[in-house]
Amino acid sequence: MTHVSSLYLHVPFCKHLCNYCDFYKKRYEPDSNQMEDFHQSLELSWLRHEELLTSRSYKLDSLTSLYLGGGTPSLWGMAGAEFMGRWLNDRLKLGPGAEFTMEIDPGTWAEEMVLAWKAIGLNRISIGTQTLDPNFIKIMDRSHSLDETFELLEYTQKHGWNFSLDFLLGLPFSREKKRNIENELIQLLKFKPKHISLYILNARSKYPHIQSMPEDEFIREEYLFVSDYLQKLGFIHYEVSNFALPGYESKHNLKYWKGEAMGALGPTATGYLPQSEIQATRYKWKVTKSEVEIEELGIKEINLEHIYLSLRTNIGWKPLVILPPLERLFSSWENMKYGHFTEGRMKLNSLGFLMMDSLMDDLFRIGF
Ligand SMILES: C[S@@+](CC[C@H](N)C(=O)[O-])C[C@H]1O[C@@H](n2cnc3c(N)ncnc32)[C@H](O)[C@@H]1O
Ligand code: SF4
Incomplete structure (x- = not known):
């Protein structure tokens, strides 16, 4: 049996559905049976999950990371702390030093709730700050x-x-309303965060402000400005969208980027079970019932994913063999100042991270 020691749990409720967000969620109706239904579906999913893990010779071990994402996990509140508390007694175990994170929307928390979660092991909070500008x-x-x-x-x-x-x-009207990123960063950094996730707004064609989005060059400048600013303060740009002071990288997400086993529960949550270097299973929970869609990955998919995920991090990609076309490509990336190729490993920098999609196209062009 192989062990899974990380679990992602998706909590599919939000107080309000922000018009830009594509995560799976429903509006939370306090007087409905939503929570009971969610608990029931988690119980059923647990059984299906056990069955799936066993079929792939996996077993949930004591956890090194547990991540509650959403939706808005903080809305799960006291009922969630009670539910997870029971699970952490009966079927899951947090290992020593385990990282236990909850995403919190600043409009949906209370001290009592945070303390109830802390009592069952919560030790990391991810705050949906987004911006500190009132406009x-x-x-x-x-x-x-x-x-x-x-x-x-x-x-x-x-x-x-x-x-x-x-x-x-990359927020709409950024140029017109003169968004002052530096000022927002100064305010944010007063709170001494050790970790910052920096996302570029991804908007679909139906987004109400789609006509007012800043152009790519503007977003590129913003991203490089923030990256440079944070790095000068000692933050490491350790993944395309993530910065941390040394030692504060997200243990949970690092496992995902390293292609390690990841358990998952809750609608749309996605788990990954590598069985060998040439075989892996990915599963994604359906939203209507406690069932998963399964994707079996072969050597080609695993390799591609490994390249993509390792280039996303500051660990970089170390190909097993470096043939001349790849060596030439790496050297062209170096010339473009996208990163460094040292000791057989290609490591991108912030500019390289920004160019990820086109760099992947370069790799496809030479046959990867
Ligand atoms: C599940 S939400 C965080 C928790 C909580 N629901 C909240 O909004 O505060 C995860 C994060 O994804 C980011 N996000 C959501 N929609 C996005 C989009 N369309 N493009 C880029 N980032 C997005 C936001 O920064 C958000 O804080
Ligand atoms: S609260 Fe968070 S998860 Fe919910 S809609 Fe807004 S950004 Fe998305």
Whole structure:
């Protein structure tokens, strides 16, 4: 039996459905049976998950990371702490030093709830900050005020929480309304976060502000500005969208980027079970019932994914064999200042991370 020691759990509720967000979620109706139904579906999913793991010779081990994402896990509240508390007694175990993260929307938390989760092992909070500009918090259709964001930031800092912030770039009207990223960063950094996730807003054609999105060059400047700013303060740009002070990288996400085994539960949550270097199973939970869609990966898919995921991180990609076309490509990337090729490993920098899609196209062109 091989062990899975990381679990992602998707909590599919939000108080308000932000108009830019594509994550799977439903509006939370406090007087409905949503929570009971969710608990019931998790119980059923647990059984199906056990069956799936066993069929691939896997077993859930004591966890090194547990990640509650969403949707809005903080909305799961006291009922969630009670439910997970039971699971952490009966069927899951947090190993020593395990990282246990919950995503919190600044409009949906209470101290009592945070303490109930802390009592069952929560030790890391990811805050959906997005922006600290009052104009943009409105444009971004957030349901909370900036005061609520500051309240949560103050609370987490005061109580010594290990926390991460989500920060969005490429917002509509950024140029017209003169978004001052530096000023927002100065305010954010006063709270001494050890980890920052920096996302470029990804908007679909139906997005109400699609006509007012900044152009690529503007976003590129924003991204490189933030990256440079944070690196000068000691943050490591350790993945395309993630910065951390040394030692504060997300253990959970690193496992995903390294292609290690990952358990998953909850609608749309995706798990990964590598069985060998040439065989792996990916599964994704359906939204209507406690069943999974299964994708079996072969050597080609595994290799491609390995290249893509390792180039996304500062660990970089070390090909087994480097034939002349690849060597020439790496040297052209170096010339373009996208990263460094040393000791057989290609490591991208912030500019390279920004160019990921076109670099992958370069690799396809030479036959990868
Ligand atoms: C599940 S949400 C975080 C928790 C909570 N629901 C909240 O919004 O505060 C995860 C993060 O994804 C990012 N996100 C959501 N939609 C996005 C989009 N269309 N493009 C880029 N990032 C997005 C936001 O930064 C958000 O904080
Ligand atoms: S609260 Fe978070 S998960 Fe929910 S819609 Fe907004 S960004 Fe998406």
